[in-house]
Amino acid sequence: MCGILGILFHHNHAVPEESKLQETAKLLKHRGPDSYGIHAECGIGLVHTRLSLLDLQSRSNQPFWDVQGRYALVYNGEIYNFKEIRQKMEHRGHRFRTSSDTEVLLQSLITDGVQETLLKLEGMFAFALYDKVEQTFLLARDRFGMKPLFLYETAEIFLFSSEIQAMRPWVSFTPDSLSISSFLYGFGGPTKGHTFFKDIQSLPPGEILTVKVGQSSNSRRYFSMTDFWDQAEADRLNDLKPTMLADELEELMLASVQKQLLVADVPVGALCSGGVDSSLIMAMAAKHHPNLAIFHANIVGQNSEQEAASHLAQHLDLELKTVNVHDHHFIDGMPEVIEHFGHPYYQCPQSIPVRLVSQLVNSHGVKAVLSGEGADECFLGYHWVVPSVRHWRQYTKNFIKNFLQFTGLPLFNKKERHVDIHELMLGLHNRFEVTLDHDEINKHIASTNGTTFNQGAAQSLRLLHNGLRGLLHRNDTMGMAASIESRFPFLDQSVIKYAVNVPYKGKVRFSPFTVDKNHLFFCDKWVLREVAKRYLPPHLSHRPKKPFPVDAYNRMNVSAEFFHTSFISEFFGLSSRQQTYLTDHAPFSQTLKIKLVQLEIWAKLFILNDSKESILNTLQKNISVRKA
Numbered sequence: 001m002c003g004i005l006g007i008l009f010h011h012n013h014a015v016p017e018e019s020k021l022q023e024t025a026k027l028l029k030h031r032g033p034d035s036y037g038i039h040a041e042c043g044i045g046l047v048h049t050r051l052s053l054l055d056l057q058s059r060s061n062q063p064f065w066d067v068q069g070r071y072a073l074v075y076n077g078e079i080y081n082f083k084e085i086r087q088k089m090e091h092r093g094h095r096f097r098t099s100s101d102t103e104v105l106l107q108s109l110i111t112d113g114v115q116e117t118l119l120k121l122e123g124m125f126a127f128a129l130y131d132k133v134e135q136t137f138l139l140a141r142d143r144f145g146m147k148p149l150f151l152y153e154t155a156e157i158f159l160f161s162s163e164i165q166a167m168r169p170w171v172s173f174t175p176d177s178l179s180i181s182s183f184l185y186g187f188g189g190p191t192k193g194h195t196f197f198k199d200i201q202s203l204p205p206g207e208i209l210t211v212k213v214g215q216s217s218n219s220r221r222y223f224s225m226t227d228f229w230d231q232a233e234a235d236r237l238n239d240l241k242p243t244m245l246a247d248e249l250e251e252l253m254l255a256s257v258q259k260q261l262l263v264a265d266v267p268v269g270a271l272c273s274g275g276v277d278s279s280l281i282m283a284m285a286a287k288h289h290p291n292l293a294i295f296h297a298n299i300v301g302q303n304s305e306q307e308a309a310s311h312l313a314q315h316l317d318l319e320l321k322t323v324n325v326h327d328h329h330f331i332d333g334m335p336e337v338i339e340h341f342g343h344p345y346y347q348c349p350q351s352i353p354v355r356l357v358s359q360l361v362n363s364h365g366v367k368a369v370l371s372g373e374g375a376d377e378c379f380l381g382y383h384w385v386v387p388s389v390r391h392w393r394q395y396t397k398n399f400i401k402n403f404l405q406f407t408g409l410p411l412f413n414k415k416e417r418h419v420d421i422h423e424l425m426l427g428l429h430n431r432f433e434v435t436l437d438h439d440e441i442n443k444h445i446a447s448t449n450g451t452t453f454n455q456g457a458a459q460s461l462r463l464l465h466n467g468l469r470g471l472l473h474r475n476d477t478m479g480m481a482a483s484i485e486s487r488f489p490f491l492d493q494s495v496i497k498y499a500v501n502v503p504y505k506g507k508v509r510f511s512p513f514t515v516d517k518n519h520l521f522f523c524d525k526w527v528l529r530e531v532a533k534r535y536l537p538p539h540l541s542h543r544p545k546k547p548f549p550v551d552a553y554n555r556m557n558v559s560a561e562f563f564h565t566s567f568i569s570e571f572f573g574l575s576s577r578q579q580t581y582l583t584d585h586a587p588f589s590q591t592l593k594i595k596l597v598q599l600e601i602w603a604k605l606f607i608l609n610d611s612k613e614s615i616l617n618t619l620q621k622n623i624s625v626r627k628a
Contacts, residue, residue: 001485003028003049004074005161006128010214016045020169025049027166031480039063048074051483053264053367055100064102066110070132073106076162077125077147080259114138114208118222122493128160135213143223144491145205145469148476152200158211164200164342173606174198182429184595188347191469194431196343225464226444229457234501245506246530256492257284260370269293269361270370274308276532276543277372281489283535285370286316293366294318297353299325301628303549312540323360325353327625330552335612339605340477344598348474350548358482373471374490377463378499379525380507381545385459386524437465456504553594555626562622567603568596
């Protein structure tokens with residue numbers, strides 16, 4: 001895990017200022033505290049800060065150059081199958097100077113080309129390959145967007161970075177009106193393409209971008225999430241008995257956990273929420289690592305999951321390391337979280353606990369942790385996509401539809417769905433980010449022409465887009481703020497391909513013994529829970545899904561004084577009377593109120609350049625949390 005930045009001057013061939021490159025390195029230091037490297041030449045600058053997990057020697061520091069000195073790589077991520085790629089290249093006569101995945105990635109890009117290389121990579125990455133002869137950059141991002149990559153482009157310069165705040169020495173930040181409007185109007189926030197800043201983009205997952213001195217950039221997609229759908233694989237899985245379905249998932253998960261646990265020259269631990277997803281990963285990891293370090297964020301209150309996490313630790317005979325999260329943390333932590341997030345984080349209210357547990361991980365000398373992210377998307381763990389007997393009277397039509405999905409029957413409406421004006425306007429404000437993702441999936445479904453592509457596959461594919469991208473951004477930014485790498489065994493390509501193609505009844509099953517109030521008599525993540533039964537006691541393997549017990553935001557009182565002389569007033573051109581009307585009525589919508597608070601903090605940090613200390617002082621004076 002690392003921080004990267006590169007700059008290209010299209011018409012000014014001066015060498016980038018050393019002082020600005022050094023300042024950039026300082027702004028990225030949390031992403032790579034172990035070492036940093038800078039390269040500058042006429043019209044080109046590169047910065048890399050390194051969190052050393054593989055080949056800890058300085059020989060693997062970046063920017064990493066090939067032996068001829070033509071190509072340089074700045075790279076953020078981990079390639080879990082780099083040893084297999086290296087071995088094949090060695091059989092073809094290639095020799096390596098290091099034991100890192102960085103060198104393997106560089107040599108593969110040079111010899112095999114970008115398309116072939118990217119399709120064989122198993123892992124997470126965002127990188128830039130610089131060709132000194134052609135004066136070009138080639139950038140790419142992993143399939144899911146596990147690693148961030150932001151872009152700024154004008155007629156004069158092209159700039160890329162792991163974090164927006166690292167662009168400060170080079171860019172004047174200007175708010176993007178539509179992103180702000182969309183956020184307040186109901187959208188969680190952009191996760192690809194546009195950002196909260198004008199002219200700053202996020203390279204979408206699965207895309208390649210190239211730029212040459214004096215020319216505009218161009219991008220293309222090398223992977224789409226619908227590529228995971230495989231008709232032959234779906235047919236094969238549909239013919240398997242339930243026990244065999246569980247056997248296959250267990251084998252895939254064991255292989256994924258082993259890869260992600262062992263591809264490191266430093267200790268790797270695990271996050272423990274108390275839920276079935278992270279519990280299964282921990283139980284599997286403990287087979288390879290009997291002294292596995294496990295960490296838990298205990299959100300103190302009536303919904304605390306400390307008891308479940310402790311039971312798991314006792315079951316695995318491991319020591320649980322815990323940080324207690326109190327109400328005041330949700331006020332005190334907002335400026336720092338938003339600084340690293342790059343925009344308001346209302347969509348990810350769990351960011352504060354993730355930030356604090358990452359600090360705990362760092363304090364114990366662990367540099368990487370396994371996380372259960374992705375399981376709910378793969379195996380349908382969200383209650384709103386699972387049917388429930390409780391609602392059958394009110395929603396008879398939908399219940400029958402959902403129940404038929406359990407049988408695997410095709411249920412796609414051939415008529416085009418009507419889009420109301422509210423939905424259309426919200427989509428327009430966020431540039432149809434979610435709408436176009438879903439439209440692509442729907443078109444792919446339609447192209448199957450009556451094959452067994454089922455609603456379970458469609459639901460998984462939809463969940464693997466915007467919502468997951470937001471969670472991955474949370475894990476990356478909050479982890480890397482504490483110099484901690486997050487790894488996601490459920491997002492291994494083999495696991496995802498299995499999950500997308502497994503029949504609906506492998507994900508959701510009618511079960512008269514399931515008493516989850518969110519989906520009464522239906523078991524979510526069925527095949528995953530069947531595997532978990534082999535590793536965990538019943539009260540953990542069948543524990544209902546519970547989100548992070550974060551309710552402090554619902555209990556926040558915000559004084560009207562907080563919005564006096566505010567960015568929001570200036571941005572929307574509000575008079576004092578209009579501002580008063582807004583603050584008088586915003587409390588009737590707690591969601592809007594907290595969004596306005598976070599937007600104000602974001603603007604003070606990035607647009608007005610206020611210090612975190614002064615912002616925190618204002619927050620503590622004007623915001624309190626009612627006792628539960």
